[in-house]
Amino acid sequence: MSLVPCRACEHRVDTSALACPQCGATDPGKKISRQQRNAISFVVQLIVWLTLLGYGGSYLWNTVAPMVRQYVAKPQSDQAPANRP
Numbered sequence: 547m548s549l550v551p552c553r554a555c556e557h558r559v560d561t562s563a564l565a566c567p568q569c570g571a572t573d574p575g576k577k578i579s580r581q582q583r584n585a586i587s588f589v590v591q592l593i594v595w596l597t598l599l600g601y602g603g604s605y606l607w608n609t610v611a612p613m614v615r616q617y618v619a620k621p622q623s624d625q626a627p628a629n630r631p
């Protein structure tokens with residue numbers, strides 16, 4: 547528990563205060579507002595998911611797709627070479 551200046555009006559407020567008693571700013575003790583934090587965490591999650599999807603997608607494309615192609619191609623030609631381009 548400590549007092550910090552409100553990020554909006556510099557009024558001394560507790561770090562755990564939900565709103566500034568002087569100007570009403572939300573989370574006055576934090577550098578950024580809750581909305582900004584939510585937006586940032588949303589963007590971070592989006593980047594993480596896109597990265598995972600990118601890795602997962604390329605993994606599927608490089609690993610599963612050739613197997614599927616091989617499996618699909620099998621009935622037409624059993625003599626097909628193992629390493630197809």
Ligand SMILES: [Zn+2]
Nearest residue numbers: 552555566569
């Ligand atoms: Zn304030």
